[in-house]
Amino acid sequence: MTVAVDFRNVDIVFGSDQAGSLALIDSGASRAEILEKTGNVLGCAGASLTVHEGEISVLMGLSGSGKSTLLRAVNRLNVVSRGQVLVKDGDKTVDVVTCDEATLRRLRQKQVAMVFQQFGLLPWRTVEENVGLGLELAGVPEAERKERVHRQLKLVNLDQWAKKYAHELSGGMQQRVGLARAFATEAPILLMDEPFSALDPLIRTKLQDELLQLQAELKKTIIFVSHDLEEALKIGSHITIMEGGRIVQTGAPEDIVLRPANDYVRDFIANVNPLSVLTAWNVMRDRRDLDHGEDGWVWLDRRKTTRFKIDEHGLVVAAERNGKPAVWVSCADVEAHPEETAQVFWANPGTSLKTVMFAMYRSQTAPVALFDDQSRFVGAIGVRDVLSAVLRR
Template identity: 50%
Template sequence: MSAIRFEHVDVIFGTHTKEALKLLDQGLGREEILKRTGQVLGVEDACLDVDRGEICVMMGLSGSGKSSLLRCINGLNRVSRGKLLIEHEGQQVDIANCSPAALKTMRTKRIAMVFQKFALMPWLTVAENIGFGLEMQGRPANERKKVIDEKLELVGLSQWRDKRPDSLSGGMQQRVGLARALAMDGDILLMDEPFSALDPLIRQQLQDELLVLQRQLHKTIVFVSHDLDEALKIGTRIAIMKDGRIIQHGKPEEIVLSPADDYVRTFVAHTNPLNVLCGSSLMRGLDQCRRQADEVCFDQGRDCWLGLTESNQIKTARQGSNIIDLQQWRPGDPVEKLKHEPTLVDVNIRMRDALQIRYQTGHKLVLQEQSRVVGVLGDSELYHALLGKNLG
């Protein structure tokens, strides 16, 4: 069961939506519907699944419908037609057709939101802003304090707890907004262009911090952005929108390597591959490596071999006749602490990390998927990626 599921969702802004929907069914577009009815078509026939624990980035140019669709999830925008199903306690709640009581429950227990403009109350301290939602829930003071302390520590603002928002930088204010949303303990986090008002360096820092937090918390995040590099950096999957419609939805590397149409192709034309491509789209598979008996050569220049089981799990590693050690790297581990040894990494490693590991260790990377060896990343594969050539 998906955490969030859109089924043929239309959103019309106005008071006479039925007339606009009739024209939409006749094939008329946004401009003609506005001209004839005065109604604004915000979203058209959106079908999308968001899995538990993923970061789904909705992106597009201004007016593409991305924020309109996001705000349907917590009922800030009303769905004119279709279903919007949210998983809750093993059941599916249709936000488009649920009772006011059910919507209130979803807003207070299931869904939290981080806004672009921070939306902090200037008369409250940092701690009071973070705990405001908890107070509205009627949580006891000692329980609120415990949660507030935890979230302040999580976003690195413990020493600022008694300050007012106007004494904080923009990046720090956004951390308060994030901590306030996390304090509600909802599994679903909505983020509507939360970093767009910040300076580029602060924006990049908060993107990195969000990814670190996500590895700890495993929230289901729907993130709106107009910045392609941001979307490609943080998104598990990306939905590109235009004129209220979802044009393409997929993993970042799928969007870049296989654009659905000329609009998407133009959108991704100047993408930095360091922020997009991952090991699975770059690697040389085991079927392309030299084999003998139960061994595979993962670095011919150095005469390095892996002994594998029938299911391609590692038994031994050698260079020539000498046994060698292999080290493991996981996202978030410091690359500078790696030794000059071959490194085992996940098959979905990002290209930027792969390049840094290759430079630090001087060895090719061995890619694994659930402890099974699936391929190798060396200079040839990395050079091809930098040149924009797909080996897959």
């Protein structure tokens, strides 16, 4: 995987006593202590985070935790006090902290685009003129500019609105213009600072869906600031949780939900429904950890109600439930099957836990088997595995 942005031990201090503040950071001082002793504000401290190409990396945390500060280091809207911010620039890597002004200007025009919370549209310009602003500043000729602007407006379904002014559009539409403006630069890296938080919940959900659809096609690298964990879990490939200027945890959504690093993260996830993020993979027991009997038989559950006979290729050749022969059926077909005990449902590791639970419900709590892409048996999920994941125990 190619690295698009690499934050290495980034400290950002707002104020004039940089040396004094950095020494305090090194001694582990909190933001409040640094403020008291130096009068400076700690933006972020010791932040290390690697963002790979094509992922949506979400920075999450309470207000003032340092998310925007870190984000704005990527295009040097914030000056880094110490550390490196390495940004992929074609075949090279540029340290934004130390690069010269000309390189920075080129990065801002071609590599890194930004989408703001308050849309940041110029009211005296039409939609198309707003979308084309970055291209105009970069000196892109008019004909090419027009073509690129219209392509982007079409992408966000606003081509009919090209000649309107920002105030004639709803909030959701204005933010789509903001997205189109960022896309128009064709920059591979997008910085999004709470882009949807000024919108009402329904529009917000819709724009999140649209962003995911666009991302599936455009495959940008997106660093996205949010203070809403539901949003982070929905759109993030990785989530980084910040507290008081410091990163407290980075991981895939399910890592955060299953293994919160401290009480701060635990408080965040307290109201998250684990079913919205967990997959079969997160809760299964590996086949090696199951009870193996004779002749290739493996028990799928601790209660020993269900077992499979597995051949030397890892394929299932026979199944038994409550001592009687059973068939194995995909979870995807659960609705099509009559409720009966002589069947065992199977899923893939990527199947949602919700689907697995429904299959369990339909089979009087029988365990669910897991098969890989080649139909080999890889593990099983029993009721207890589900309960412990849902109860986070």
